[in-house]
Amino acid sequence: MxxxxxxxxxxGLGYVGLPLAVEFGKKFPVIGFDINKIRIEQLKNGIxxxxxxxxxxxxSAKKLSFSNNSDDLxxxxxxxxxxxxxxxxxxxxxxxxxxxASRLIGSLIKKDDIVVxxxxxxxxxxxxxxxxxxxxxxxxxxxKDFFVGxxxxxxxxxxxxxxxxxxxxLVSGSNExxxxxxxxxxxxxxxxxxxxTSSIKVAEAAKVIENTQRDLNIALINELSKIFNLMDIDxxxxxxxxxxxWNFLNFKPGLVGGHCIGVDPYYLSYKAQSLGYHPEVIMSGxxxxxxxxxxxxxxxxxxxxxxxxxxxxxxxxxxxxxxKENCPDIRNTRVTDIxxxxxxxxxDVDVYDPWMxxxxxxxxxxxxxxxxxxxxTYDAVVIAVAHDDFKKMGATDILKLxxxxxxxxxxxxxxxxxxxxxxx
Numbered sequence: 001m002x003x004x005x006x007x008x009x010x011x012g013l014g015y016v017g018l019p020l021a022v023e024f025g026k027k028f029p030v031i032g033f034d035i036n037k038i039r040i041e042q043l044k045n046g047i048x049x050x051x052x053x054x055x056x057x058x059x060s061a062k063k064l065s066f067s068n069n070s071d072d073l074x075x076x077x078x079x080x081x082x083x084x085x086x087x088x089x090x091x092x093x094x095x096x097x098x099x100x101a102s103r104l105i106g107s108l109i110k111k112d113d114i115v116v117x118x119x120x121x122x123x124x125x126x127x128x129x130x131x132x133x134x135x136x137x138x139x140x141x142x143x144k145d146f147f148v149g150x151x152x153x154x155x156x157x158x159x160x161x162x163x164x165x166x167x168x169x170l171v172s173g174s175n176e177x178x179x180x181x182x183x184x185x186x187x188x189x190x191x192x193x194x195x196x197t198s199s200i201k202v203a204e205a206a207k208v209i210e211n212t213q214r215d216l217n218i219a220l221i222n223e224l225s226k227i228f229n230l231m232d233i234d235x236x237x238x239x240x241x242x243x244x245x246w247n248f249l250n251f252k253p254g255l256v257g258g259h260c261i262g263v264d265p266y267y268l269s270y271k272a273q274s275l276g277y278h279p280e281v282i283m284s285g286x287x288x289x290x291x292x293x294x295x296x297x298x299x300x301x302x303x304x305x306x307x308x309x310x311x312x313x314x315x316x317x318x319x320x321x322x323x324k325e326n327c328p329d330i331r332n333t334r335v336t337d338i339x340x341x342x343x344x345x346x347x348d349v350d351v352y353d354p355w356m357x358x359x360x361x362x363x364x365x366x367x368x369x370x371x372x373x374x375x376x377t378y379d380a381v382v383i384a385v386a387h388d389d390f391k392k393m394g395a396t397d398i399l400k401l402x403x404x405x406x407x408x409x410x411x412x413x414x415x416x417x418x419x420x421x422x423x424x
Contacts, residue, residue, distance in 0.1 A: 003028070003188075005077070006028050006029075006077065006078055006185070007028070007029045007030075007031070007075055007076045007077055007078065008024050008028055008029070008030045008031070008076060008078045008079075008080065008185075009030075009031045009033060009073040009076030009078070009079045009080070009108075010024070010030060010031070010032050010033065010079075010080045010082060011033050011034075011073070011079065011080070011081050011082065011083060011101050011104065011105070012033075012034060012081065012082040012083040012084070012097075012101070012119075013032050013033070013034040013036075013039060013040075013043065013066070013082075014034075014050065014082065014084065015050050015052055015155060015157045015259070015329065016082040016118060016119075016153040016155050017032065017034070017080075017082035017083075017118075018032070018043070018048060018050065018052060018053050019052050019053055019155060019163070019164045020080065020082060020118070020164060021061070021064055022053050022057050022058065022060075022061045022064060023061075023164055023165065023189040024061075024064070024188075024189055025061030025062070025063045025064025026060060026061050026062065026063070026064075026189075027063070027188055027189065028063060028188075029063045030061070030063055030064045030065070031065055031066075031067055031072050031073055031075075031076055032064060032065070032066045032067070033066075033067055033068065033070065033072070033073055034066075034068060035068060036068065037068045039068075040066045040067065040068045043058065043066045044066050046058050046059065049328065049357050049359075050157070050328065050329070051158070051327070051328060052155075052157065070104055070107075070108070073104075073108050074108050076108070076113075077110065077112070077113045077114070078113070078114050078116070078185065079105050079108075079109070079113065079114070079115045079116065080115075080116045080117075080118060081098070081101045081102070081105070081115065081116070081117045081118060081119060081130075082118045082119060082153065083097040083098055083100075083101045083119055084097050084119070084259070084331075085097065085098055085119045085120050085121055085263075085267070086259075086263060086331075086332070087263050087266050087267075091266045092266070092270055093121070093122060093125075093266070093267050093270050095121070095125065095129055097119075098117070098119055098121070098125075098129070098130060099129065099130070099133055102129075102130040102131075102133035102134050102137075103133055103137050105134055105137075105138075106133060106134040106135070106136060106137025106138040107137050107138070109134060109138045109140060109146050110146075111140065111145045111146070112145070112146070112147075113146050113147075114146070114147045114148070114149065114178060114181065114182065115130075115134065115146065115147075115148050115149070116148070116149040116150065116151050116182055117130060117148070117149070117150050117151075118150075118151055118152060118153045119153070120152060120153070120207055120208060120211075120260060120263070120264055120267065121204055121208075121267060122204065122208060122267040122268055122270060122271035123201045123202075123204040123205040123208070123268075123271060124201055124204070124271065125204065126148060126150050126200050126204060127148070127174070127200060127201075130148075131148055134146065134148075142174070143174050143175055147173065147174050147175065147178040147181075148173070148174045148178070148200070149171065149172055149173040149174065149178055149179065149182040149200065150171075150172050150200040150203045150204055151169060151170060151171045151172065151182065151186060151203065152170055152203060152204070152206070152207030153207075154167045154168075154169070154170075154207075154210075155167075157258075157259075157324070157327050157329045158324060158325070158326050158327025158329065164189070164190070165189060165190060165191045165192065166191055166192045167190075167192055168190075168192045168193055168194065168195055169186050169190045169192070169193075169194045169195070170194070170195050170197055170203050170206055170207070171183045171186055171194050171195070171196050171197070171203070172196065172197045172198075172199060172200045172202065172203035173200070174200060179196055180196075183196050205268075207264075208264045208265075208267055208268045209268070210264075211260045211261045211263075211264040211265070212264055212265045212268055212282060214251075214261050215256060215261050215262070215264075215265050215282075215285050215286065215289060216265075216281065216282065216285040217249060217251045218251050218252075218253070218254070218256050218261075218285075218289060219256075219284070219285035219286075219288040219289050220251070220285075221235075221239070221251045221252060221253045222253045222254070222256075222288055222289060222292055222424070223288055224238075224253070225253040225424045226295065229299070229424075234417055234423065235253055235423065235424060236252075236413050236417070236423065237417075239252070252413070253424040254292070254411055254412060254424060255289075255292050255293065255296075255333075255334035255335065255337070255338075255384065255411065256289040256290075256292070256334060257323040257324075257331075257332045257333045257334040257335075258323040258324060258329070258331060258332055258333075259323075259329070259331040259332060262289065262290075262323075262332050262334065263332060265282050265283075265285065265286050266286065268282065269282050269283055269286075289334075290334075290337075292334065292337070292424075293334055293335075293336075293337025293338045293340075293341055294337065294341055296338055296341075296382065296409065296411065296424075297338055297341035297342055297345070299409070299422055300316075300342075300380060300382065300407060300409050300422065301345065303380075303407045303409070303421055303422055304379065304380055304407050307405055307406075307407060308405070309379045309380070309405060309406075309407070311345065311346075311347060312346065314347050314348065314379040314380065315347075315348045315349075315350070315377060315378050315379055316342055316347055316348070316349050316350070316378060316379065316380045316381070316382065317349075317350050317351075317352060317370075317373050317377070317378040317380070317381045317382070317401060318335060318338060318339060318342075318349060318350070318351045318352070318382045318384050319352055319353070319381060319382065319383045319384060319385070319387075319390055319398075320335065320352075320353050320383065320384040320385020320386070320387055320390065320412075321333060321335045321351050321353040321356060321367075321369075321384070321385065322335075322353060322355050322356065322385055322387075323335075324385065325385055325386040325387050325388070325412070326355065326387055326388055327355065328355045328356060328357050328360070330356070330360050330364075335351075335384045335385065336367075338382060338384060339351065339367060349368065350368055350369070350370045350373060350378075351367055351368065351369050351370070352369070352370050352372070352373045353369070353385065353387070354387065354389050355387060355389075356369065373401050374401070375400045375401055376400070376401070376402070376403055377401060377402075377403070378401050378402050378403065378406065379402070379403055379405070379406055379407070380402075380406060380407040380408070380409065381398060381401060381402060381406070381407075381408050381409070382409045382411065383398070383408070383409070383410045383411055383412055383414050383415070383420075384411050384412070385412060386412035386413070386414050390414050391414055394415070395415045395416065395419035398415070398419075399419070407421045407422065408420045408421050408422070409421065409422040409423075410422070410423050411423070411424055
């Protein structure tokens with residue numbers, strides 16, 4: 001690959017694609033493509049609503065241009081796919097965005113071009129699902145006319161410490177030469193260095209188990225929190241004590257959502273089941289974590305009943321809706337489970353989240369969001385996300401939102417233990 005002739009096309013400009021486009025755009029000609037016209041116009045005006053990239057970063061990428069016209073990708077010879085890979089209502093992999101991107105590339109790709117996938121998939125998906133689509137729509141032969149690689153994204157939305165440049169990048173290629181070329185391209189922007197895997201499948205598997213491992217660890221702590229709750233023991237106090245041992249893994253209990261941890265185990269399980277193996281440990285962890293919303297509401301209703309709060313007239317405030325703290329990302333947020341469970345119990349629920357984007361609030365019209373919760377209004381408050389905004393409010397301001405008889409359920413240990421009635 002002659003770097004002087006390198007022109008990169010990045011398909012998908014979300015939390016993963018945009019930071020990648022910005023860093024490459026400081027060194028190489030880059031076309032950042034997204035089907036969302038509004039998103040493209042915002043980026044052209046220096047606005048990134050994901051908050052992953054600021055205006056200065058966009059300006060510094062002198063060789064980066066944005067487009068929602070796929071024809072503009074025609075001059076590119078190195079394509080990077082960063083589209084979402086969610087799950088469907090049956091918790092099966094939804095590869096439609098990935099297939100659509102592959103179809104687009106198939107209509108544009110030329111001889112000797114390279115395509116790199118970053119979207120999280122199950123092992124084998126790149127070569128078994130994506131490559132045939134490119135071949136079909138390009139009339140080119142894989143590993144003869146065009147070449148493919150996989151370099152999984154490792155971006156953590158909202159994390160200002162672990163950025164694209166300082167996270168080791170896994171890279172792989174459909175043959176040894178392609179892997180070397182892809183490695184040399186990414187090495188231009190990754191200060192932390194790269195790690196070349198032996199195959200595309202190895203890179204796919206490495207990515208999917210990173211989040212599966214976290215999911216299982218959190219599931220264990222969630223189960224322990226349920227046990228300690230029955231014993232009237234504060235889980236956080238137990239974890240603080242256990243963490244004094246050097247090799248204790250200090251995970252916290254809570255809701256498990258987001259674009260990776262709550263999704264990737266289903267990708268791996270789907271592939272395993274297609275091969276005739278039922279992954280008991282992985283699915284047990286998923287069942288535990290998916291059931292935490294119901295567990296929270298059950299405990300909340302019991303606590304409200306003990307204080308003789310009339311549930312039919314009760315009003316509950318959920319503080320936080322995004323899938324993690326200090327981030328506007330709502331993908332696969334499990335706070336929806338708490339809202340749904342409370343609504344199904346005919347309890348009036350408000351949601352307050354200062355990090356939410358206006359467009360997301362508009363899309364979620366079935367959920368009642370408030371711009372600012374009113375004082376002395378709520379019979380119960382559930383602190384579901386540990387935004388810094390809520391930490392700054394502290395117990396004093398949060399208690400002002402409540403009636404004299406109330407329940408505070410602090411899922412994220414934002415408050416002092418004595419300021420909350422319930423904790424995980």
